[in-house]
Amino acid sequence: MQESGKVTYVSLETDESFHGDYEAALIEIEQEFGKRHPMYIGGREVTAPREFEARSPIDPGILLGIFPEGGEDHAREGIAAANEAFLDWSRRDWRERIAVVRKTAGAMEDRLFLLAALLTYEAGKTRYEALAEVGEAVDMLRYYCRVYEQNNGYVFPMRSPAPGEECRSVMRPYGAWVVISPFNFPVALAAGMITGALLTGNTVVFKPTSKTPLSGMNLYRLFVEGGVPPGAINLVTGPGGPFGEAVVAHPDVAGIAFTGSKAVGTWLQRQIATVQPYHKPVVAELGSKNPTIVTASADIAKAVEGVARAAFGFAGQKCSATSRVYVHSSVAERFLQALRDRADRMEIGDPRRREVAFGPLIDDDARLTFQKAVEEALRDGGRLVAGGEVLEGGLYGRGVYVRPTVIADLAHGHRLFTEELFVPILTVGTFETLEEALALANATDYGLTAGIFAQDPAEIGYFFDRIRFGVVYANRRGGATTGAWPGAQPFGGWKASGSTGRGVGGPHYLLSFVREQAQTRVTEPAGGE
Ligand SMILES: NC(=O)c1ccc[n+]([C@@H]2O[C@H](COP(=O)([O-])OP(=O)(O)OC[C@H]3O[C@@H](n4cnc5c(N)ncnc54)[C@H](O)[C@@H]3O)[C@@H](O)[C@H]2O)c1
Numbered sequence: 001m002q003e004s005g006k007v008t009y010v011s012l013e014t015d016e017s018f019h020g021d022y023e024a025a026l027i028e029i030e031q032e033f034g035k036r037h038p039m040y041i042g043g044r045e046v047t048a049p050r051e052f053e054a055r056s057p058i059d060p061g062i063l064l065g066i067f068p069e070g071g072e073d074h075a076r077e078g079i080a081a082a083n084e085a086f087l088d089w090s091r092r093d094w095r096e097r098i099a100v101v102r103k104t105a106g107a108m109e110d111r112l113f114l115l116a117a118l119l120t121y122e123a124g125k126t127r128y129e130a131l132a133e134v135g136e137a138v139d140m141l142r143y144y145c146r147v148y149e150q151n152n153g154y155v156f157p158m159r160s161p162a163p164g165e166e167c168r169s170v171m172r173p174y175g176a177w178v179v180i181s182p183f184n185f186p187v188a189l190a191a192g193m194i195t196g197a198l199l200t201g202n203t204v205v206f207k208p209t210s211k212t213p214l215s216g217m218n219l220y221r222l223f224v225e226g227g228v229p230p231g232a233i234n235l236v237t238g239p240g241g242p243f244g245e246a247v248v249a250h251p252d253v254a255g256i257a258f259t260g261s262k263a264v265g266t267w268l269q270r271q272i273a274t275v276q277p278y279h280k281p282v283v284a285e286l287g288s289k290n291p292t293i294v295t296a297s298a299d300i301a302k303a304v305e306g307v308a309r310a311a312f313g314f315a316g317q318k319c320s321a322t323s324r325v326y327v328h329s330s331v332a333e334r335f336l337q338a339l340r341d342r343a344d345r346m347e348i349g350d351p352r353r354r355e356v357a358f359g360p361l362i363d364d365d366a367r368l369t370f371q372k373a374v375e376e377a378l379r380d381g382g383r384l385v386a387g388g389e390v391l392e393g394g395l396y397g398r399g400v401y402v403r404p405t406v407i408a409d410l411a412h413g414h415r416l417f418t419e420e421l422f423v424p425i426l427t428v429g430t431f432e433t434l435e436e437a438l439a440l441a442n443a444t445d446y447g448l449t450a451g452i453f454a455q456d457p458a459e460i461g462y463f464f465d466r467i468r469f470g471v472v473y474a475n476r477r478g479g480a481t482t483g484a485w486p487g488a489q490p491f492g493g494w495k496a497s498g499s500t501g502r503g504v505g506g507p508h509y510l511l512s513f514v515r516e517q518a519q520t521r522v523t524e525p526a527g528g529e
């Protein structure tokens, strides 16, 4: 059950007493900005000949920090340090590692508002989205500790097949893992992957994305503050390319945990399978093209709210975002008009402001993706129901601010129905039968999240039986396809959207970071020969 008062992604009513603390944190966090940061390898501060700047998407005039451009050598040094630290960390009692992760979660909770304020500056999140993300991270760490405890550290006594044989199954860590995180949930998803590896006794080389490195740096410090020893966690900043080339080929890499685009994740999986001498695990959480179905029996007001929140929360930059809707033709125009009104009412602007619901896009590449998609839709007969514009002037001219956009009347096979764009563009098509809607929803290589709005329970049952996505929702007003929470909705993609079939924040996630060892100890009977 969700504790009352906590801000989650799907909170419809929250205890609004947090605003003062958050606003104070917005001011306090500025003291961290503009500094030069090192990487951390084996507990040592490490610099690089080249550096890069991290700037705020709210206004790129705000310099958040200067970071080393780590290269292949740093990746290799990180892996060496993580291997050196592995024996000590993996041999510790699993309860000791739980204590470290719980302490990290506590430190994170103490910094809830500062981390949320940082997410606003670094990723452009509104206060509700930012607080929900930090809350998710804290809950995720605690949830994994509980799962590890409930499973007795994955140590299971087994039966004795012969006199004197004591047998047990022990799930053991692999070694040094590389953790690579995306820009859109730089705290929660990075913290989740790092915890999956560390809690189970592996060590980590963590490379945050260059779009949000300051969150990554803060996360590294929190784990060290929690008690993770030097070398058991290492931080390498910089571009993905050289880092990726070095780690997939390194003989001492035990596994990779990656959250990001399908293109990069698939490349990592293929490379490691080709280059390494034997199988090494890749825990990959990738992109998607998430559908929501609205049937003729749906409560349209609920559907509009759920779809608007899922399509335009964090400006559509969620792997779980609804990016296509299939609506029954009999209710299509009613749904579209209400959705247009809802989208047009969203306050767009500086996410530090309380009333803003829709902040900036992450960078200029996102602007180009947005503009190209709108042009293409109009060229191909699409109808612009809402939005479509890039905003100009004042703050709008400094960051990338666009309007939440809804497009109808495109052919079902159009690129905008099939490719993940990761910008706030929602494509809406119609259907006549639920069978057709399911066929359209499933006609994709992706398989992360999907939703339905229907008041007929038979339609919901039909949907759950046939939808080929890992995280599915019915009638979710707080977010048609978004807002999974640790311990409630294990979050894992099917097909091209994920590699393991075990959801993040679910009871089986930790198993991706361990392998089974069958231990047999033979004890001679006392007084034997
Ligand atoms: N399934 C999920 O749980 C989930 C969650 C969040 C985001 N995502 C997906 O992530 C994407 C958005 O995030 P993004 O734009 O940061 O993704 P991205 O793939 O561009 O980058 C992710 C990370 O990979 C690194 N990288 C880039 N090239 C690399 C290479 N050749 N080798 C190794 N690392 C490399 C980047 O530096 C970054 O740290 C979307 O596709 C979204 O759907 C998925």
Ligand SMILES: N[C@@H](CCC=O)C(=O)O
Residues within 6 Å of the ligand: 009, 136, 184, 185, 317, 318, 319, 320, 481, 482, 483, 484, 485, 491
């Ligand atoms: N927990 C979040 C994760 C989104 C990833 O991009 C959600 O379910 O919306």
